[in-house]
Amino acid sequence: MVLYLLIAAAAVAAAAVVNKTEGMEKGSRGALLRKSCLCLIALILILPAVLRQETGNDYLRYVEFFHLASIDAYVPTEAGFNLLAKLLYGICGYENYLLIFAVYAVLTILLMLTVIRKQAENFCFSFFLFMMFGYYYQSFNTMRYYFALSLALMAMTCLLKRNYAGFAALVLLASLFHKSALVTIVLYPLAARRWRKRDLAAGAVLGASVLLFHERALNFLLALYPSWEGTVDLAAGTSVSWVNIARCMAVLLLAYLVEKRTEENKALQKEAGEMQILPARETAFRERELVLYWNSTYLGLLLYVFGWFIPEISRICYYLTFTQIFYLPMLLARIPEAGSLNVTSVLTHSAKSPSRISPQRGIRGKKEKKLLTALVILAAMLFFALFLRTAWRDTIKILPYKSFLFHDLNRTPSASVGGK
Numbered sequence: 001m002v003l004y005l006l007i008a009a010a011a012v013a014a015a016a017v018v019n020k021t022e023g024m025e026k027g028s029r030g031a032l033l034r035k036s037c038l039c040l041i042a043l044i045l046i047l048p049a050v051l052r053q054e055t056g057n058d059y060l061r062y063v064e065f066f067h068l069a070s071i072d073a074y075v076p077t078e079a080g081f082n083l084l085a086k087l088l089y090g091i092c093g094y095e096n097y098l099l100i101f102a103v104y105a106v107l108t109i110l111l112m113l114t115v116i117r118k119q120a121e122n123f124c125f126s127f128f129l130f131m132m133f134g135y136y137y138q139s140f141n142t143m144r145y146y147f148a149l150s151l152a153l154m155a156m157t158c159l160l161k162r163n164y165a166g167f168a169a170l171v172l173l174a175s176l177f178h179k180s181a182l183v184t185i186v187l188y189p190l191a192a193r194r195w196r197k198r199d200l201a202a203g204a205v206l207g208a209s210v211l212l213f214h215e216r217a218l219n220f221l222l223a224l225y226p227s228w229e230g231t232v233d234l235a236a237g238t239s240v241s242w243v244n245i246a247r248c249m250a251v252l253l254l255a256y257l258v259e260k261r262t263e264e265n266k267a268l269q270k271e272a273g274e275m276q277i278l279p280a281r282e283t284a285f286r287e288r289e290l291v292l293y294w295n296s297t298y299l300g301l302l303l304y305v306f307g308w309f310i311p312e313i314s315r316i317c318y319y320l321t322f323t324q325i326f327y328l329p330m331l332l333a334r335i336p337e338a339g340s341l342n343v344t345s346v347l348t349h350s351a352k353s354p355s356r357i358s359p360q361r362g363i364r365g366k367k368e369k370k371l372l373t374a375l376v377i378l379a380a381m382l383f384f385a386l387f388l389r390t391a392w393r394d395t396i397k398i399l400p401y402k403s404f405l406f407h408d409l410n411r412t413p414s415a416s417v418g419g420k
Contacts, residue, residue: 060410132380
């Protein structure tokens with residue numbers, strides 16, 4: 001656990017330096033320091049992932065999958081995964097499973113850092129949330145899924161830029177490593193469109209209907225995904241993820257409050273003749289981001305509430321809720337500092353718009369912005385603490401951390417590696 005805390009602290013500290021050097025001229029010392037810190041972050045994250053051995057609940061199972069794929073035996077994994085395993089084993093001339101784990105770790109981490117770098121308005125804040133929400137540590141499990149997730153997130157950036165060919169190509173590439181990535185062909189365009197209130201209500205009604213007939217829905221899903229049949233996850237059953245439901249609800253509540261306050265502030269600025277006009281292209285892109293992030297969180301909430309009976313539903317939800325690491329900093333940055341965010345009045349719709357922007361309201365606005373930022377940081381740290389508390393469980397098993405530098409691999413099911 002101490003190692004994971006040190007990794008998070010060191011990487012976030014480097015990310016803070018990246019933020020401080022943003023905007024410095026190319027070729028300057030600041031720009032060089034920024035690039036050095038970005039490389040340092042990648043190194044901090046890659047080294048533990050590459051050096052790990054038997055860390056993660058499915059490590060031995062993947063060693064077995066590599067072996068089966070390399071000899072063209074049946075394996076319940078996708079074509080891209082099987083081909084890469086066979087290729088690397090063929091190049092090495094022996095079953096170098098450590099190399100395959102290393103390749104997936106490097107590619108996944110670099111892709112995720114690239115997405116964060118491109119999409120984040122506040123790199124340090126988004127990276128902090130990325131670490132606190134446990135995405136990095138969870139990539140020690142189901143590595144092909146997290147590689148597919150990183151490709152799907154790259155596809156999302158293409159969709160936001162309206163590069164539809166790039167979006168489709170990346171999603172299809174991701175599906176070669178984990179079939180679940182195909183859901184983003186529907187979910188991301190659906191989240192990118194503007195919804196009316198009736199659309200939100202229809203989603204909730206549809207979700208409630210699925211839950212009401214969940215046995216039939218599960219049988220339908222098993223017909224589509226027969227590999228779930230007879231698995232430990234299906235036999236053990238699933239439960240409601242209250243922590244993730246609470247997180248989605250908190251994000252949506254914050255978005256609601258910020259939107260109300262932003263509308264009020266726009267009215268004040270219009271009255272005072274101080275409207276800030278952004279370039280139309282920049283405004284349109286920001287709006288597309290905000291729409292996609294809000295809708296993704298809402299869809300994630302619906303899935304957590306009404307789809308909890310589906311095995312491994314979190315894998316579908318992560319394609320949607322990962323966007324919260326970008327959305328939360330954007331929301332906090334949008335909180336106006338020219339007035340106070342009166343939570344009670346917003347919720348009761350009884351706030352009266354002031355006739356002018358006063359210095360006193362500006363001071364309160366800044367304090368409330370800092371307070372909400374602190375609350376988000378504390379909530380993220382609490383989420384991380386809860387995650388580490390469960391990291392010992394057999395379903396996660398990223399604690400204790402083991403490395404091939406100090407530990408030998410236990411016997412695998414086929415005894416292909418590490419014993420008879």
